[in-house]
Amino acid sequence: MIHEFQQIIRAYRKTDFNERKAALATVVGLTGSGYRRPGARMYITDDGMWIGAISGGCLEGDALRKAREVMMTGTARLVTYDTSNPDGENFGIGLGCNGVLDVLIQPIDPTEADNPLETLDRIMQERRPVSLTTSLPDGAGVFTEELKPDIQLLVFGGGYDAVPLVKLAKQVGWRVVVTDDCVAHLQPRRFGEADEMLAVPRDQVRSQVPIDRYSAAVLISHNFKYDRAVLQELLQSDIPYIGLLGPKKRGDALLAEVADFVKGTDLDRVFWPVGLDVGAETPQEIALSVVTEIQAFFRKASAQPLKYKTAPIHQTGQALVDL
DSSP, X not given: OHHHHHHHHHHHHHOOTTTOOEEEEEEEEEEEEOSSOTTOEEEEETTSOEEEOSSSSSSHHHHHHHHHHHHHHOOOEEEEEXXXXXXXXXXXXXXXXXXXXXXXXXXXXXXXXXXXXXHHHHHHHHTSOEEEEEEOGGGOOEEEEEEOOOOEEEEEOOOTTHHHHHHHHHHHTOEEEEEESOGGGOOHHHHTTSSXXXXXXXXXXXXXXXXOTTEEEEEOOOOHHHHHHHHHHHHTSOOSEEEEXXXXXXXHHHHHHTGGGOOTTGGGGEESSOSOOSOOXXXXXXXXXXXXXXXXXXXXXXXXXXXXXXXXXXXXXXXXEOO
């Protein structure tokens, strides 16, 4: 949802509040099944524009109407949608919904430094996990959610096959940094979508590249000596995921040359060859393989076909906490 949050904040920043009013709808509770989970958000302006979603399309029209009321009154409202009755005339008919959804609709005042979107923006900039608690109207309790930073992809090497990897990672909504020790490889026309392009000497990776525990590194330079030096640096950091592009024998050789820096469970965070086995051949297919493996790693998912999953796809449960 972080990518959606980014889109919502961009839309909020572009809103001319001299001409427009706005509201934020947030899913704060779910009993049963639903297309969106607690924490999903939808930004709405009084001209009918919206970014994000609170359902698969069945609730947005009604949410727009109720959001206009909230904009006019300036008072937050908690709305409950019951889509669990398959025979009734409810919002879930034909869309596979089968749950009870609680949605908080809040007016947005850009002059308030702690309005919901300013708060969300600050949290995203800090890149650390935060527990965010929102009071609900009419004594309905509070909504508490754990917000974690989006994945940061560190791409080491500015070759041609790094281009689709950067593009796909940005489409997913990750923060992407491309780095190389050759400035000529860092061309804006190739990596203009990246959040940062850094020309960093290979032996200064730890001191000059923004590594945190939500980062994944992919070594994609095709330069054995460069990859060896970068791998040595990364093994001395606390980065949780290191992917090595290329055949397994190449990865074996790289690890053999940095064996003195491999300690304890270090090999658990090194993936070689990088990516899931999806039959990838082209750079675009390899990018898909790599991005899906990183996604599964950080979400602690099995990466098996959902057909064989016996548990619910999403974690279920009520997100409302009584006061």
